[in-house]
Amino acid sequence: MPGFIDLVKVLFRNYYRSADLSEVSDLQGREFGFQFFDREGMIRHLGFRGEDELRRFLISNVPSHVYYSTAVYSDPTKQDMDAKGWLGADLVFDIDGDHLPTQNCQGIELMTLECLSDAVEEVNKLLDSLVEDFGFSDSELKIYFSGHRGFHVHIESKEVRDLTDDERREIIDYLLLRGFSIEHLIRGNVVLIDTRLRGIGGRIASVIHEVDPSLLDSLISASGRGRVGKQLIKKLSTLNPVISERLSIHVDEVVTIDVHRLIRMPNSLHGKTGLRVIKVSPSDLEKGAEYIIDKAIQFRKGSLTIRLTRKLPVRRVLGEDVVGDEGSIIKVPTYLGIYLVVNNWGEPVD
16 A cells, blocks of 8 residues: 555645644653554654754654644753753643543544544543643643544643642542542532532532432432431432443543653644644533534545445544445545545455
8 A cells, every 4th residue: 555655744744834834832851752554563753943953853754643742841851851951741631532431432443523522522621620620721721623523622731731740640540530429529518519609519419419319308408408418428428330430531541650651742743644633622521522523624625536445334424424345445534534544444446
């Protein structure tokens, strides 16, 4: 498939000639890593003095994947991590459809709107928690579509950059509701569970109301009298698994905890899909998965003729209807042809 890869590289090279690289803050202090179409492994520990130098590298080498460090260093080009001079790291969260325990995402090879919709729902849960529970402002949260089946949320404020890996692990434990017990929110006459509350207490109250409204009524009544009995607490505790399942946020904990992590560069192209890693807003998330994919599509011009090598498990791929069985020869938009061939669903026809 050399000819096809050459075509993809031309498209990627042309994109990088004018791509917006300004989304990378503190560019000179970031370590960069790259994967390529025609060689195995990753090249990392690279640094650039500015956008122009980075752009020249992208145009000359045409990587399939572009990553940069969540950390900022005094010298990001040092091979030894300790010698880089760690100056702090952004707080980053990764929500990947591959890791979501939903029927739409489990065991699905193809990128589907249904799985991405589940990831949208998950990232909205994360945003609510970061704002309501942790007190971050909307303006501090940068949300990026990963170019495949998930999203990244970056926080770059000075308040988070010095957090240690152990402190970041505590944040993850909270988001995953690790070791959660409803008793933690009931202390004597103080009950932090009420639908009128913002944050975790309000969300827990909503789950209790959905499962057993009378149980929430009993809790509110007992709280008002200043007496929450052991029997009521015991009944409430039976809901711990349900609450954990519904309210835990499925983030990739390693990405957040690792203060030397590399993550996809904003406005780079994803080598497995040809889609852009784009910044999205909460209103974009409300418009849904299909809108986000449409916004991320880059190569709209032209078409490719391919032969399907496998029967597709879904009819609609990247917002386009694909009709055909294994062996069918079909003509599709360029961006869709790239996706199907790179992911071994089809092969180019000369």
